[in-house]
Amino acid sequence: MPGQRVDTILDRLRGEGIRVTTARRAILTVLTEHAGPISVDDLASAVQSRAPDVHRATVYRNLSDLEDLGLVLHAHTGHGPVMYQLASGARSQLICESCGTTIEVGPELFSALARRAREQYGFVVHPHHFAVLGRCVRCS
Amino acid sequence: MPGQRVDTILDRLRGEGIRVTTARRAILTVLTEHAGPISVDDLASAVQSRAPDVHRATVYRNLSDLEDLGLVLHAHTGHGPVMYQLASGARSQLICESCGTTIEVGPELFSALARRAREQYGFVVHPHHFAVLGRCVRCS
DNA sequence: TTCGATGCAAATAGTTTGCATTCTA
DNA sequence: TAGAATGCAAACTATTTGCATCGAA
Numbered sequence: 001m002p003g004q005r006v007d008t009i010l011d012r013l014r015g016e017g018i019r020v021t022t023a024r025r026a027i028l029t030v031l032t033e034h035a036g037p038i039s040v041d042d043l044a045s046a047v048q049s050r051a052p053d054v055h056r057a058t059v060y061r062n063l064s065d066l067e068d069l070g071l072v073l074h075a076h077t078g079h080g081p082v083m084y085q086l087a088s089g090a091r092s093q094l095i096c097e098s099c100g101t102t103i104e105v106g107p108e109l110f111s112a113l114a115r116r117a118r119e120q121y122g123f124v125v126h127p128h129h130f131a132v133l134g135r136c137v138r139c140s
Numbered sequence: 141m142p143g144q145r146v147d148t149i150l151d152r153l154r155g156e157g158i159r160v161t162t163a164r165r166a167i168l169t170v171l172t173e174h175a176g177p178i179s180v181d182d183l184a185s186a187v188q189s190r191a192p193d194v195h196r197a198t199v200y201r202n203l204s205d206l207e208d209l210g211l212v213l214h215a216h217t218g219h220g221p222v223m224y225q226l227a228s229g230a231r232s233q234l235i236c237e238s239c240g241t242t243i244e245v246g247p248e249l250f251s252a253l254a255r256r257a258r259e260q261y262g263f264v265v266h267p268h269h270f271a272v273l274g275r276c277v278r279c280s
Numbered sequence: 281t282t283c284g285a286t287g288c289a290a291a292t293a294g295t296t297t298g299c300a301t302t303c304t305a
Numbered sequence: 306t307a308g309a310a311t312g313c314a315a316a317c318t319a320t321t322t323g324c325a326t327c328g329a330a
Contacts (some may be wrong), residue, residue, distance in 0.1 A: 019284060019285065022286095023285080023286070040319085054287090055286070056319095056320090057286080057320085058286055058287075060319095060321075061286085061321090064321095076216060076219070082319090082320095094257055094265075096263075105261075109253060109256050111252075112253060121243050121245075121277070122280075123234045123275070123276055125272055126275070129218065129237065129274075130218055130271065134264045134266040134269075135263070135264045137263065157309095158309085159305070160304075162311095163310080180294085196294095196295090197295085197312075197313080198310080200296075201311085221294080
C-alpha cells in the first residue's frame with residue numbers, strides 16, 4: 001500500500017517534469033510509512049538507513065520543493081524541531097512544554113478558534129502549521 | 141506610570157536577593173513601555189539606545205531569569221523570532237504566514253480549544269506560548 | 281547529451297556558554 | 306569585599322547556499 005502511494009506521488013512529480021531520484025524516493029517512502037509529523041532529524045536518519053549517501057542538505061531541499069508543490073506540510077513546535085508530514089490527512093499536535101509528550105489531533109479541535117479568528121479579524125487559521133503548547137495530564 | 145511599575149518589579153527582585161543592574165532596569169523599562177510581545181532583536185536595540193554597553197548575551201540571560209521568576213513570558217512564532225512580554229496582561233498573537241502581519245488577541249479566543257483539549261486529553265493549553273499561524277484578510 | 285539534482289563545505293542566524301572583569305549590596 | 310552579573314569571544318544548533326560533479330530522461 002505505502003509503496004503504491006509513493007509511486008502515485010512520483011508519477012505526479014514526473015508529470016511536473018521533476019526527476020525521480022534515489023533521495024526523493026527514499027524521503028517520500030519514509031514520509032508515507034511514518035504516520036503523522038516527523039522531525040527533519042528523524043526523517044534524515046530513516047532516509048540514510050535506506051540510502052546512506054543522501055545528505056541532509058538534500059533532505060532540506062526536497063522537503064522545501066515538495067512543500068511548494070503542496071505535497072508536504074511543515075509545523076513549528078516551539079522550542080522543538082520543525083516537523084514534516086504528507087499534506088493528505090495531515091494532523092495537528094498538542095505538545096507538552098514540560099516533558100515533550102506529543103498528542104496528535106484532527107483539525108476539528110480548532111474549529112471554534114478558526115471561526116472566531118475569521119469572524120473577528122478576517123484571519124484564516126492554518127491549524128497544521130503550528131503546535132499547540134501547554135501541559136499534558138501527567139505534568140499538570 | 142511605567143516607571144512606577146518598573147520600580148515595583150525591581151523591588152520584588154531585590155526582595156528575592158537579585159541585584160538591580162543597569163541592564164536589568166533597561167530591559168524591564170523597555171518591556172513595560174512596549175505593550176505586547178517584542179522580539180529579542182527589537183528589545184536589545186531599544187535597551188542599547190538607553191544603555192549602549194548592554195550585550196545581547198546579557199539580554200538573553202536576563203529574559204531567561206525573569207521568565208524563571210514568572211515575570212515575563214516568551215512565545216514562539218513559527219518562522220519568525222521568539223517574542224517576549226511581561227507576564228501580567230500577556231496577549232497572544234495571530235501571525236500571517238504570508239506578510240507577517242501580527243494581530244494581538246486576548247486569551248478568550250482560545251477558550252473553546254482549551255476546553256476541548258482539557259476534556260478530551262487532559263491537556264492544559266498555554267495560549268501565550270505559541271502564535272496562531274494563518275493568513276490575514278489582505279493575504280487570503 | 282542536457283540540465284535538474286546532489287554532495288560537500290562554507291556561510292548564516294539565533295542562542296548559549298566559559299571566563300576574566302566589573303559593580304551591586 | 307564577596308559573589309552576582311556582565312562583556313566578550315567562542316561554541317553550538319538548525320538551516321541555507323555556492324559550486325563542481327553526477328545521473329535521470
